[in-house]
Amino acid sequence: MCGIHGILHLDGSDAPRTLPSAMGAVTRHRGPDDEGLFVDGPLAMGMRRLSIIDLAGGHQPLTNADGTLVLVANGEIYNFRELRADLESKGHRFKTGSDCEVILHLYADGGEAAWSRLNGMYDFALWDAPRRRLLLSRDRLGVKPLYVWRDAHRIAFATEAKALLEIPGVRAEADPRAIAAYLHLGYVPAPLSIFKNISKLLPATTLVAEGGVVTTSTTWSVPSDTDHARTESEWVDAFREGMRRAVRMQMVSDVPIGAFLSGGVDSSAVVGFMAEASAAPINTYAIGFEGGPAEKLYDELPYARRVATLFKTHHKEIVVTPDVVGLLPKLLWHMDEPIADTAFITTWLVSEFASKDVKVILSGVGGDELFGGYRRYLGNHYLSRFDKFPRWTRRLATRASALLPADRHSKWLNTLRLAKGFLAAANLSFEDRYRSYVAVLPKPQVAQLMRSPVAPSPDALTDAFSRATGSDPLNRMFAVDALTQLPDDLLFLTDKMTMAASIECRVPLLDQDLVELAARCPHTLKVKGGRLKHLMKRALADMLPADILDRPKRGFGTPMGAWIKGRLAPVVEALLCPATLDRRGWFDGNAVATLIRDHAANRIDGTDAILALVNLEIWARLHLDRRSPDDIAAELEGLAA
Numbered sequence: 001m002c003g004i005h006g007i008l009h010l011d012g013s014d015a016p017r018t019l020p021s022a023m024g025a026v027t028r029h030r031g032p033d034d035e036g037l038f039v040d041g042p043l044a045m046g047m048r049r050l051s052i053i054d055l056a057g058g059h060q061p062l063t064n065a066d067g068t069l070v071l072v073a074n075g076e077i078y079n080f081r082e083l084r085a086d087l088e089s090k091g092h093r094f095k096t097g098s099d100c101e102v103i104l105h106l107y108a109d110g111g112e113a114a115w116s117r118l119n120g121m122y123d124f125a126l127w128d129a130p131r132r133r134l135l136l137s138r139d140r141l142g143v144k145p146l147y148v149w150r151d152a153h154r155i156a157f158a159t160e161a162k163a164l165l166e167i168p169g170v171r172a173e174a175d176p177r178a179i180a181a182y183l184h185l186g187y188v189p190a191p192l193s194i195f196k197n198i199s200k201l202l203p204a205t206t207l208v209a210e211g212g213v214v215t216t217s218t219t220w221s222v223p224s225d226t227d228h229a230r231t232e233s234e235w236v237d238a239f240r241e242g243m244r245r246a247v248r249m250q251m252v253s254d255v256p257i258g259a260f261l262s263g264g265v266d267s268s269a270v271v272g273f274m275a276e277a278s279a280a281p282i283n284t285y286a287i288g289f290e291g292g293p294a295e296k297l298y299d300e301l302p303y304a305r306r307v308a309t310l311f312k313t314h315h316k317e318i319v320v321t322p323d324v325v326g327l328l329p330k331l332l333w334h335m336d337e338p339i340a341d342t343a344f345i346t347t348w349l350v351s352e353f354a355s356k357d358v359k360v361i362l363s364g365v366g367g368d369e370l371f372g373g374y375r376r377y378l379g380n381h382y383l384s385r386f387d388k389f390p391r392w393t394r395r396l397a398t399r400a401s402a403l404l405p406a407d408r409h410s411k412w413l414n415t416l417r418l419a420k421g422f423l424a425a426a427n428l429s430f431e432d433r434y435r436s437y438v439a440v441l442p443k444p445q446v447a448q449l450m451r452s453p454v455a456p457s458p459d460a461l462t463d464a465f466s467r468a469t470g471s472d473p474l475n476r477m478f479a480v481d482a483l484t485q486l487p488d489d490l491l492f493l494t495d496k497m498t499m500a501a502s503i504e505c506r507v508p509l510l511d512q513d514l515v516e517l518a519a520r521c522p523h524t525l526k527v528k529g530g531r532l533k534h535l536m537k538r539a540l541a542d543m544l545p546a547d548i549l550d551r552p553k554r555g556f557g558t559p560m561g562a563w564i565k566g567r568l569a570p571v572v573e574a575l576l577c578p579a580t581l582d583r584r585g586w587f588d589g590n591a592v593a594t595l596i597r598d599h600a601a602n603r604i605d606g607t608d609a610i611l612a613l614v615n616l617e618i619w620a621r622l623h624l625d626r627r628s629p630d631d632i633a634a635e636l637e638g639l640a641a
Helices: 019-026 081-089 100-118 174-187 232-250 267-276 295-298 302-310 325-335 343-354 367-371 375-386 391-403 411-425 431-440 443-450 460-467 473-483 485-500 512-519 534-539 558-565 569-575 578-584 588-601 605-625 629-641
Strands: 002-009 032-038 045-051 068-076 120-128 131-137 149-150 154-158 198-200 204-208 213-218 257-260 283-289 314-320 360-362 503-508
Touching: 002 019, 002 068, 019 032, 019 045, 019 100, 032 068, 045 068, 045 120, 068 100, 081 100, 100 204, 149 391, 154 267, 174 302, 174 443, 174 460, 174 578, 174 605, 198 534, 232 267, 232 512, 232 534, 257 267, 257 343, 267 302, 267 367, 267 534, 283 302, 283 343, 302 314, 314 569, 325 343, 325 605, 325 629, 343 485, 367 512, 367 534, 375 473, 431 460, 431 473, 443 588, 460 473, 460 605, 473 485, 473 512, 485 503, 512 588, 558 569, 558 588, 558 605, 569 605, 569 629, 578 588, 605 629
Parallel strands: 257 283, 257 360, 283 314, 360 503
Antiparallel strands: 002 045, 002 154, 032 045, 068 120, 120 131, 131 204, 149 154, 149 198, 204 213
16 A cells, blocks of 8 residues: 656657655655655655555565566555466466565566456556556546656656645635535546646556557446346355455455454444454444534444444554544645545544554445445435325425425434435436536536536536446445445545555445345346345345344435534634635625525525535635644634634
8 A cells, every 4th residue: 555656758859867755755644654655757756655565575666577567656565466377377487475576577478458357456557668658547436546747748646636736836725616516426536636737547547648649548448337147145145245355355464454343234244254354353433422412313332332242353442532623734735636425524533543452444334335335326216205295285385395304413304314315406407417416516516606607517516427338226326326426435535644654444335246236136136125234234134133234324424514613603704704715716705605604594504515615715825725623723723713
């Protein structure tokens, strides 16, 4: 696990030898154990290493026997032992015990097409010296991020965007198209980044730069065919064995490992299979909040303790009243891009806590997408019942929904919030219903917020639906999730926040084989009779108790909406005041003020939208105003005092 970075001069002129060191210094947190550099004429690249496998011998860059192939890689290849044995049987000789060395030998054996055999999370750069050919590649699900910048003569890459800002001539500028997309979805969808002229390489994509020409190709997608041949019991067995195999495979490590444990189905399943495979107690880590009713609603410690006791783990908890104001500038510096998902805060807090004991952590991220755990997956289920009501009743309910209050920090108001969202979308098409469920702000409201019209750009969800061609509605939604929210929100924040604490996070529920298995499962079995994750829960029925399997769903976030109405209100007011909005020139002050008032009055749940605006302003102070996280934190803490 590490960070990689480099630059290639497309015209063949020599690259600056000192640049990789400057880029690596910015991302030292990703790899505090080691540094590697390589320069060959037009190419200069490097890496920062967090040592996980082959601690002594895994120094990078890695090379083949004659030094003609050179690799810097970030991540882990989980099936490296099987691949290595096969390659050695063909005569390949390995120089290290590093898992990533198999990438070099696969390329030597069959070119980049052979990388289809890799099972792992990664981004890497491979230099084919005889051909003067640079290849960049990203894993299938986008667990590891990779940014790319180019002009007419150069192309550069880095695991973190801030490293690219070290290149002479690269300026930190906001992309208006990315701002609009960010306000719509709460994250910046690839290939856009919030930085103008810096893009994100899409998952399952390889970029090739050779002879001054740059091309990209995508080699994998979520399967679109549905398997109706298996019985429900056969699917249950397949899910159970798939999860067991994935967890065991991803436990390989030469350093201590642990697991995040919220007490939800996904993290509990991961911990259960880890405990089954381990002779020693598993290290587990959980987070809870101190405070009033809103904080208690997000406190999952009792469930985590229940699971920890069940599997006899070495369990540690952190109970926090986080200094959110002081944390935001620091965490957004690590994030590179603003995000409206408060899970980035809790992920960092528990990662920093776990980093005192372990360097590798396993997480249940991806289980909701893979096995049908989101409430939006129940849209068709409830719609089929709603459609049985008389038309006049449905029309009246839809109109009345606009009057319902909305707040996610009380059980009653949260139920009304969900009902309001469902009724507002009931008459929309399948694709537009999905968009309404996942959007932070609808596009017309984004347009009202923006002071100036934004140049048209490809719409991430429209593009994803065009690529998700299957007929099964639930699996089609999963395919769209896998192209958008999963890599650009959940996996993105998981990578950035765990690496900010210098630990590696693995996501076994997004194992390639398990993903392909679950993607072919009929939606009538994944979600059955209104029961989310029906098949997964059946597969875990002998492992987890019913009160864990069927507990109410709660996201891994914070009571941010309540904080915005309370102790963060002065900070929100200052960051989004007319003077600041005028200075940036991005947003209409009246529209922003209306949004804040409607949230305060519970007319809408504006948590994500307001946080999106707040985080964007903090990002701008970091990168456009070039202020330090500590400086901004001191200013904001003064406002909150």
